[in-house]
Amino acid sequence: MRELRGPIGVAIALWAVVATLFHLYTAGFGFYEPRSQRSLHLLFLLPLAFVLYPAGASSPKDRPSVLDWGLAALAVAANYYSYAQAFRINLRFENVTPLLWPEIVFGVVATLLVLEALRRAVTPVLAGLLALGILYLFATEYMPGMLNYRDMSFSEIVETMYLLNGMGMYGSITGISATMVAIFIAFGAFVTGSGTGRLFHNLGTRIAGRQSGGPGKVSVISSALFGTISGSSTANVFTTGSFTIPAMMRAGFRPHFAGGVETSSSVGGQIMPPVMGAGAFVMAEITNTPYSSIIVAALLGSLLYFFMILVSVHLEAKRLGLVGCDPSEIPPWREVLKDIHLLAPIFLLLVLLMMGRSPHFAAFWSIVAVLVVSWISPRTRLTPRKLWDVLVQAGNNMVIVALACAGASMLVACLTVTGVVISVSTLVATLADGSILIAGILLMATTLILGMGVPTTAAYIIGASIGAPILIQMGVPVLSAHLFVFYFAILADATPPVSVASYAAASIARSDPMRTGLAAFRLALAGFVVGYSYLYTPALTLQGPVLEIVGQVLVNVLGLVIIAAGLFGYLRSPLPMPLRMLLVPVGLFLTLFEAYSVWLRIPVELAVLAGLAYWPTLLSTPAPVRGETTRRAESAPD
Structure with missing residues (x-):
């Protein structure tokens, strides 16, 4: 990500601030109709991918190039056309009304822009998968077996990617990103900016610092708490790991184990209520389940996950004969209590969600609560300068999730309109032959492979579209089936050989990424156990006697x-x-x-x-x- 300064940096920061304010306004005072909301969502965030992320190693790092400015301008134009023509597009008959030439032009441009933005800002793997999906649409009539489908015209492909309201670039998955996910990303930025991360670290140190292997347990507790509001495993690693990993190494833990502890703990933050990862909001939409119900269903599983990590850290510390933190590093309770007021917005969020309020309503008023309670203490106060930085950070953080959701929605459209989703589901069901265990193993492998190359949200969306219906047909409850897929989409970040969060932790610990990934995998094994437990019993979702x-x-x-x-x-x-x-x-x-x-x-x-x-x-x-x-x-x- 570029470090932009001067007038150009101010201009781009202002754009990010406007993007954040747009999402705050619509969450608090009402959304536009779906296509308009989604078009403005991408209008603000897609251009940022080109000015914030360089095209390659030779691109300038201190300023956007002329090409970057041109691509950003095209991104604004393509999404503005969708916004300006939303009323007419909503009234057209899909797959019947002929496309106008501006729709074809802007549809092609927007599709190529999303591919390039995914390559730059998210991952080339997701960009490659989407490119293969689009190429498949051009060659469906020539494909063998279950991949064979009728000939699709060029205009029909463009319509699928650009004009459909239920899928594609402006589909329902992008709608979730434009409403619930964006506002919760803003909530995480506000909570982090107010100093809640310091509170979580001090609280974790105070609770577990004196115990054997104290720094490792502090890392688990602080990462779990911070992960509830960040929703990103890699961001969690860099935020909390910058001080927990060195502390663990000073206490005597080996570098790769310290990195593994931080990785597994940060990954688990996405399954820890109340915020969880962006995929949880997608799950609420796909399953038509209140978000508060998902929080309740995920609670026991997340506690079991972190329980095993704490036990593992304790056993490793005992095996090595390690002691707790130095007494001088353990803050007194009065230091912890100086920031305790920062928990009020999180409790407000939980109360509103449990009362049945919509997630975006709860997040909006929790953000207002952050602004109010931050002024209780001078060291937590969100001054105008801090507020500006928070708004900029929130806008920048929205870019990757928005692109991942749009890209995944387009890829799912490629698989859905051609019937591949049904064909793959049928194949898995045939191989499983009624066995939930075999079906679970096949879907676990598929989701882990997807998650090694694409973000958690995209991996969950693709995995859920293919695998969840199979499990549901076998008698697994809807929420349990989706939690199973969600768990393994998240655990891919801690599963070798490609575990992005492990690479981040290894860079801080200066350890071998593969050894760090293997340590994280062993520590995160509880997630595999809990994931399979969801398949066999509804009790872990707090349903039943x-x-x-x-x-x-x-x-x-x-x-x-x-x-x-x-x-x-x-x-x-x-x-x-x-x-x-x-x-x-x-x-x-x-x-x-x-x-x-x-x-x-x-x-x-x-x-x-x-x-x-x-x-x-x-x-x-x-x-x-x-x-x-x-x-x-x-x-x-x-």
């Missing part, structure tokens, strides 16, 4: 401790490798094997943990009574 919910929590807690002990080789004492290799599958089996009641599996898990805790005592030879050794030696034959 209380006793069943309690049983599922206990069986997962105990099973995750067994798995962590196997992965990190320690419980009360070091564990030998043969035993460790046995513990991981045993823990997985006892946690996920729903053929037996949880109340049968829980005693077995307790017995396994008791055996692990006392196995050195059970296997050791009793020490001889004092003096007995001498007597035995005297009576022994020569």
Whole structure:
């Protein structure tokens, strides 16, 4: 991202501020009709991709090039045409009314601009997938098997990408980005700008700093708290990891493990209510489920995820004989309480969501609350200068998510209009042959592969369009099926060989990215367990009898401790490798094997943990009574 200064920097910052204010205004006082809202959303954000992100290594880093300005101007023109002609476009008959020549011209231009913006600002992988999807539309009649489809004319392809209201560039996924996602990104920028990150770090240090491996536990707690408002794993790594990773290394953790702790914790922030990641808002729209219900459904799973990371950090610290933070680094409670008022907007957000208010309404008034409570203390006060920086940051942060949603919506359109989604779903269902486990493995692999190259939101959108209907047909509840896909779209950021968040953490820890990714994968294994638990029981979504919910929590807690002990080789004492290799599958089996009641599996898990805790005592030879050794030696034959 360019570091722009001078008049050019001020002008671009002003554009970002206007983009943020537009989304704040519409969230607080009412949205435009869908096409107008989505067109203005991309009109403000698509040009920023060209002026903020250079085209390549040889492009100027301190200013946009002439080409960048030209592409930005075309982005404004193409989206303004869609906005200005929204009434007429809404009244036309899709796939029937002939296209006007301006629609063809601007449709081609807008499609190419989105491809280039994805390549620059998001990832070349998503740009490449979208390009392949568009090329596929031109060659559908020549494709074999399930990829074969009728001939599509050039104008029909342009219409699919540019003019349809339900899918394509201005489809429903872009609509979610233009309404709910944008305002929550602004909320995260406001909360961060007020100093809430400092509060979370101080609170985490105060709670866990004195314990064994304290800096590692501080990283888990602060990243979980910060992730609830940031919604981005990579941003979370750079924000909290800049001070938690060095602190862990000073405490004695190995660099790649420190990076892995920060990666797994930051990735988990996207599944931690109340804000979660942008994909959660997409899930609310796709499933027609209130966002408050998604928060409730995701709560237990996220707590279990972070529980295993904390247990793993504790076991690793005990194995290495590490102590807690230096007492001088632990802030007193009075220092923590100086920022405690910053929690009020987050509580207000939760209250409004639980009252059934719309997410954008709750986020808007929570932002107003941030502005008010920040003035309670001079060190949290959002002065005009700080407010300007927050508005600029919010606008810049919206760019990547808006592009990812638009690109994913266009790719899903390519797969939907040609029937590929139905064909792939049928293939997976045939291979699974009614087995939820096999279907889950196939969809997990697909989502992880997608998530290694594209952002979480895009990976979830594509994975949910293909996989969620299959799981639902097999009897998995709608929300559980979508949470399964959502979990693995997120966990791709911590899964080697391509885990973007691990690369970010490795750059701070100066460790090998692959070793950091493997450490993050081991720490994030709870996400895989929880993801599969969603398939077999609705109890983790807080649905069903209380006793069943309690049983599922206990069986997962105990099973995750067994798995962590196997992965990190320690419980009360070091564990030998043969035993460790046995513990991981045993823990997985006892946690996920729903053929037996949880109340049968829980005693077995307790017995396994008791055996692990006392196995050195059970296997050791009793020490001889004092003096007995001498007597035995005297009576022994020569």
